[in-house]
Amino acid sequence: MLDITSIKIACSECSLSRLCLPMSLEEQEISRLDAVLKRPRPLKRGEDLFQAGDAFHSLYVIRAGTVKTFTPCEDGSEQVIGFHLPGELVGLDAIEQERHMCSARVLETSSVCELPFDRLQELALEIPSLQKHFFRLLSQELAKDETMLLLLGKATAEERLATFLINVAKRFRARGYSDKEFNLSMSRHDIGNYLGLAVETISRMFSRLQDEGVISVHRKNIVINDLERLAAMAHRSARCGSDDE
Amino acid sequence: MLDITSIKIACSECSLSRLCLPMSLEEQEISRLDAVLKRPRPLKRGEDLFQAGDAFHSLYVIRAGTVKTFTPCEDGSEQVIGFHLPGELVGLDAIEQERHMCSARVLETSSVCELPFDRLQELALEIPSLQKHFFRLLSQELAKDETMLLLLGKATAEERLATFLINVAKRFRARGYSDKEFNLSMSRHDIGNYLGLAVETISRMFSRLQDEGVISVHRKNIVINDLERLAAMAHRSARCGSDDE
DNA sequence: TTTGTTAATTGACCTGAGTCAACCTCGGAC
DNA sequence: GTCCGAGGTTGACTCAGGTCAATTAACAAA
Numbered sequence: 325m326l327d328i329t330s331i332k333i334a335c336s337e338c339s340l341s342r343l344c345l346p347m348s349l350e351e352q353e354i355s356r357l358d359a360v361l362k363r364p365r366p367l368k369r370g371e372d373l374f375q376a377g378d379a380f381h382s383l384y385v386i387r388a389g390t391v392k393t394f395t396p397c398e399d400g401s402e403q404v405i406g407f408h409l410p411g412e413l414v415g416l417d418a419i420e421q422e423r424h425m426c427s428a429r430v431l432e433t434s435s436v437c438e439l440p441f442d443r444l445q446e447l448a449l450e451i452p453s454l455q456k457h458f459f460r461l462l463s464q465e466l467a468k469d470e471t472m473l474l475l476l477g478k479a480t481a482e483e484r485l486a487t488f489l490i491n492v493a494k495r496f497r498a499r500g501y502s503d504k505e506f507n508l509s510m511s512r513h514d515i516g517n518y519l520g521l522a523v524e525t526i527s528r529m530f531s532r533l534q535d536e537g538v539i540s541v542h543r544k545n546i547v548i549n550d551l552e553r554l555a556a557m558a559h560r561s562a563r564c565g566s567d568d569e
Numbered sequence: 570m571l572d573i574t575s576i577k578i579a580c581s582e583c584s585l586s587r588l589c590l591p592m593s594l595e596e597q598e599i600s601r602l603d604a605v606l607k608r609p610r611p612l613k614r615g616e617d618l619f620q621a622g623d624a625f626h627s628l629y630v631i632r633a634g635t636v637k638t639f640t641p642c643e644d645g646s647e648q649v650i651g652f653h654l655p656g657e658l659v660g661l662d663a664i665e666q667e668r669h670m671c672s673a674r675v676l677e678t679s680s681v682c683e684l685p686f687d688r689l690q691e692l693a694l695e696i697p698s699l700q701k702h703f704f705r706l707l708s709q710e711l712a713k714d715e716t717m718l719l720l721l722g723k724a725t726a727e728e729r730l731a732t733f734l735i736n737v738a739k740r741f742r743a744r745g746y747s748d749k750e751f752n753l754s755m756s757r758h759d760i761g762n763y764l765g766l767a768v769e770t771i772s773r774m775f776s777r778l779q780d781e782g783v784i785s786v787h788r789k790n791i792v793i794n795d796l797e798r799l800a801a802m803a804h805r806s807a808r809c810g811s812d813d814e
Numbered sequence: 815t816t817t818g819t820t821a822a823t824t825g826a827c828c829t830g831a832g833t834c835a836a837c838c839t840c841g842g843a844c
Numbered sequence: 845g846t847c848c849g850a851g852g853t854t855g856a857c858t859c860a861g862g863t864c865a866a867t868t869a870a871c872a873a874a
Contacts, residue, residue: 377810395719396809403719403808417715419708425715425808445704449697456690462707463664469714470662470670474640474648476721477765481831512852520722522832527853543840543852563648563670564641565622726861757822767862772823788822788870 334358343411343498344385347457357454360447362438364388373414373428373436380418382438386410389434390509393426394517404518406468407431407510409495416465431509471563476520479561484519485529486557489539493548505547579603588656588743589630592702602699605692607683609633618659618673618681625663627683631655634679635754638671639762649763651713652676652755654740661710676754716808721765724806729764730774731802734784738793750792 335341335358336351349357364387367373373384376396384391391408405426408414418424419441448455475484497503508515516526533539538554540547548554580586580603581596594602609632612618618629621641629636636653650671653659663669664686693700720729742748753760761771778784783799785792793799 395715397719397723398804398807398809401723403722405715405718417708417711420705420712421709425712445697445701449694449700452690452694455694455700458704459690459707460665462704462711463662464666466662466707466710466714467665467670469711469718470640470650473650473714473717473721474642476718477648477762478642478646511850517722523852524833524854525831528831531853559643562643564643756820768822769824769863770861773861776823 333364335361338387340385340387340411344413345457347453349451349453353451353454356447356451360440360443362440364435364437366433366435367430369430369432371430373430374424375427376424378424380415380422380424380441382440383413383415383444384428385437385439386412386414387435387437390431391428391434391436392431392510392514393428395426402427402517404514407492407514407518410499413461416462431514474561474563481519481521481525481529482532482557483561484521485515485526485533486554487562488515488519489546489548490551490554490558493551503548504551505545507544508546509544578609580606583632585630585632585656589658590702592698594696594698598696598699601692601696605685605688607685609680609682611678611680612675614675614677616675618675619669620672621669623669625660625667625669625686627685628658628660628689629673630682630684631657631659632680632682635676636673636679636681637676637755637759637763638673640671647672647762649759652737652759652763655744658706661707676759719806719808726764726766726770726774727777727802728806729766730760730771730778731799732807733760733764734791734793735796735799735803738796748793749796750790752789753791754789 334354335345336354338344341354345354345357362382367389373391386408388410391414393405393408393414394402395405396402408428414428415424417426444454444458448458475487479487492506492508493503496506510518512526512530513523516523519526521529530539530541533554534541536553538548538550538557540549579599580590581599583589586599590599590602607627612634618636631653633655636659638650638653638659639647640650641647653673659673660669662671689699689703693703720732724732737751737753738748741751755763757771757775758768761768764771766774775784775786778799779786781798783793783795783802785794
């Protein structure tokens with residue numbers, strides 16, 4: 325039987341540190357961060373990392389798996405805010421109100437590292453590059469949201485889905501996976517919700533892109549056949565001069 | 570003739586400090602921040618504070634007037650990201666890339682304080698409450714954007730405009746102005762762009778709300794006659810448990 | 815005052831995406 | 845195996861909001 329507590333990997337040895345801590349930290353500084361960090365907690369599909377309204381204590385880094393964040397609406401429905409892959413942080417929007425603004429739900433078996441925010445803040449005072457890293461991280465998140473505002477404000481269904489697929493592909497590549505073929509861990513329903521479209525529209529667009537030969541779709545499996553053409557579809561309403569990544 | 574350099578008001582005496590620096594700073598700490606800050610620069614309608622792509626050096630606090638931020642799109646159009654009133658910061662999305670992601674244009678005669686970010690960052694290492702303030706500020710900005718994502722993803726034209734009007738009213742009240750009657754400094758075109766709607770739709774919705782007696786519209790002047798009803802329109806697709814403010 | 819220009823309104827019409835409903839297809843549970 | 849239920853697809857129809865075009869209002873320049 326596997327002892328969960330044994331799955332302790334120091335930040336310095338974590339394969340994600342390039343994504344999670346892309347900054348110059350001294351060996352000794354990493355250890356200090358490491359000491360603050362609580363070890364990965366394994367979570368099963370459907371479990372919540374936290375829920376909207378919960379008191380805020382920690383940020384979470386995804387170590388493995390996928391997490392979706394979403395806000396519940398007055399009418400009982402929800403709005404998906406984002407999908408988060410390994411190396412990405414969730415909970416940043418909770419700092420100000422000191423309670424979570426959105427819920428975070430695990431889409432497949434995942435594990436996350438917990439970063440108590442108070443400790444992090446203290447550490448950031450002592451390690452300038454850590455402070456800088458967090459300012460940048462928050463700023464980056466803002467820039468991402470703005471790109472999303474543009475997408476929801478202007479783009480057609482086709483542009484939205486094309487942009488989404490390209491974005492997912494890029495993030496897979498950045499993690500060392502294929503950007504030509506991958507499995508989407510989220511449902512059509514979640515994709516639609518995220519992109520401000522009905523499930524049926526997502527389904528139709530997948531079919532259309534497949535009919536045009538741009539992608540091949542089989543259930544959750546996506547193959548990108550013609551990245552050029554997909555990019556052309558996405559770029560028509562894209563942010564000026566955004567090469568991303 | 571007015572000497573512009575004479576319009577120097579220390580942060581400690583600025584009427585906006587409650588909005589701009591809502592935190593406990595020692596007298597001496599405020600002076601240090603004050604020393605870093607460059608004095609208000611007056612700007613005329615149509616002038617740009619900065620443009621998308623410009624190198625990032627400073628954040629700006631609006632002291633008077635209104636500023637809109639927007640990103641240029643590939644197709645030559647633009648997406649309005651936000652409207653900024655006195656006491657609000659612009660440029661936060663530029664920290665990561667070290668260049669501005671959006672342009673900031675003045676909608677009416679305005680003045681802004683410039684905060685060189687490097688100096689600010691140094692200061693934040695020495696003044697814990699300042700660091701905390703900036704983390705919170707960035708987080709708050711994220712939460713705002715998420716609320717906007719919800720609006721663009723789900724809300725109808727009526728819900729969008731109602732939400733917008735209530736939001737503007739709240740911000741006017743927070744600044745000591747009437748929340749029942751005010752002048753919108755932005756054009757219908759900008760409002761439409763911001764809300765992901767056509768100008769004509771904005772116009773039609775204004776007319777509809779007026780016909781229903783909820784508001785009175787004359788050019789840029791708005792009078793809210795029935796806040797209850799306006800709030801009801803807005804709340805149908807609102808974020809759960811968001812009293813804002 | 816007239817004139818030019820830009821913003822705003824209104825109407826007629828069109829269309830992209832939502833809605834509703836039927837059906838299909840996996841992948842368990844038994 | 846077969847049954848079941850959730851997720852996904854497809855078609856037919858509807859409608860909110862976009863587009864296009866004409867008209868009006870506000871205001872600055874001459």
